[in-house]
Amino acid sequence: MSARVLAGPPAAEALLAQTAARAAKLAKPPHLTILRLGEDPASVSYVAGKDKKAKETGLSSSVEVMPDTTTQEALLSRIAELNADANVNGILVQLPLPSHIDEEKVLSALDPDKDVDGFHPVNVGRLWAGHPHLAPCTPVGVMSLLSHYGYSVAGKRAVIVGRSRIVGRPLAGLLLNASATVTVAHSRTPNLGAVTREADFLFVAVGKAHLITPDMVGAGAVVIDVGINRLEREGKKARLLGDVHPDVAEVARALTPVPGGVGPMTIAQLMANTVSAAEGQAQLRE
Ligand SMILES: NC(=O)C1=CN([C@@H]2O[C@H](COP(=O)(O)OP(=O)(O)OC[C@H]3O[C@@H](n4cnc5c(N)ncnc54)[C@H](OP(=O)(O)O)[C@@H]3O)[C@@H](O)[C@H]2O)C=CC1
Numbered sequence: 479m480s481a482r483v484l485a486g487p488p489a490a491e492a493l494l495a496q497t498a499a500r501a502a503k504l505a506k507p508p509h510l511t512i513l514r515l516g517e518d519p520a521s522v523s524y525v526a527g528k529d530k531k532a533k534e535t536g537l538s539s540s541v542e543v544m545p546d547t548t549t550q551e552a553l554l555s556r557i558a559e560l561n562a563d564a565n566v567n568g569i570l571v572q573l574p575l576p577s578h579i580d581e582e583k584v585l586s587a588l589d590p591d592k593d594v595d596g597f598h599p600v601n602v603g604r605l606w607a608g609h610p611h612l613a614p615c616t617p618v619g620v621m622s623l624l625s626h627y628g629y630s631v632a633g634k635r636a637v638i639v640g641r642s643r644i645v646g647r648p649l650a651g652l653l654l655n656a657s658a659t660v661t662v663a664h665s666r667t668p669n670l671g672a673v674t675r676e677a678d679f680l681f682v683a684v685g686k687a688h689l690i691t692p693d694m695v696g697a698g699a700v701v702i703d704v705g706i707n708r709l710e711r712e713g714k715k716a717r718l719l720g721d722v723h724p725d726v727a728e729v730a731r732a733l734t735p736v737p738g739g740v741g742p743m744t745i746a747q748l749m750a751n752t753v754s755a756a757e758g759q760a761q762l763r764e
């Protein structure tokens with residue numbers, strides 16, 4: 479038996495269609511500003527993908543590139559201007575930032591109601607209080623992928639491997655809000671396989687190619703592979719590997735592919751968050 483493949487693109491298209499319809503109801507197209515510092519190739523490529531998808535969805539977007547020598551002060555002052563600019567509905571600061579910049583300070587400087595990544599402490603608090611407004615795109619995208627394919631986590635055992643700000647932690651909050659029984663494993667978890675085998679729904683966001691092998695997965699589990707590991711190849715395009723070994727398809731009920739699984743949902747959810755931000759701001763003005 480081979481697992482059902484939970485492809486991202488059809489679910490992402492459905493979400494984008496809904497999002498475009500919401501955007502069209504607003505007085506003007508919502509505007510997303512993306513700040514990128516430096517020329518890290520992965521960041522260049524992700525940011526270009528977000529900008530392109532925004533335009534395809536009927537949103538307005540702009541990318542501002544600053545040198546990787548930009549001071550924290552200069553970045554904070556640009557953020558203050560964007561916060562004050564009524565024409566800007568959403569602001570995204572692409573991560574990772576150069577090491578001389580304090581990520582916490584930068585993320586806390588964003589207007590929480592324009593924080594389309596959901597990384598500001600106010601948005602983290604809203605999520606964990608059980609009433610999210612803007613929540614991180616990747617985990618929200620994972621939840622909508624599950625619902626697109628008809629899965630409900632209520633009353634089920636969910637195990638997450640990874641506890642980052644961008645994926646593991648907010649995913650735990652969303653799954654708890656959706657009434658799953660949630661376990662979060664990480665690098666200090668002994669006997670990882672014993673924990674992951676208990677999962678009805680297993681979510682993996684670590685960044686280690688093929689960490690999860692078939693012996694670590696319970697029969698009939700739904701497995702969501704968030705990991706993206708670049709395997710550079712001489713003279714060829716890099717190959718992308720997930721955190722889950724492909725043989726897991728032999729034991730799991732369902733599995734997301736890499737690429738073409740969670741990645742497209744992240745981008746689609748960013749568009750949805752930008753529209754949510756614009757809707758929230760329009761309500762505040764009423
Ligand atoms: N598809 C998408 O849209 C996205 C994909 N990604 C991908 O997801 C992966 C994770 O990203 P991100 O969350 O930012 O990564 P981080 O490096 O921030 O976090 C990795 C987490 O994995 C844990 N970990 C590391 N090694 C092990 C191990 N051997 N066993 C168990 N846990 C371990 C770490 O534990 P500890 O906290 O103890 O250090 C940490 O919590 C990456 O491959 C990234 O490229 C990320 C964002 C979006």
Ligand SMILES: Nc1nc(=O)c2c([nH]1)NC[C@@H]1CN(c3ccc(C(=O)N[C@@H](CCC(=O)O)C(=O)O)cc3)C=[N+]21
Binds near residue numbers: 616
């Ligand atoms: N402030 C901030 N917000 C983010 O949301 C953010 C970030 N910084 N930094 C980096 C991570 C990573 N991330 C991805 C987005 C899309 C794909 C994606 O579209 N992946 C495609 C493949 C793309 C390719 O070919 O490289 C897929 O999985 O099919 C992957 C990863 C967002 N991140």
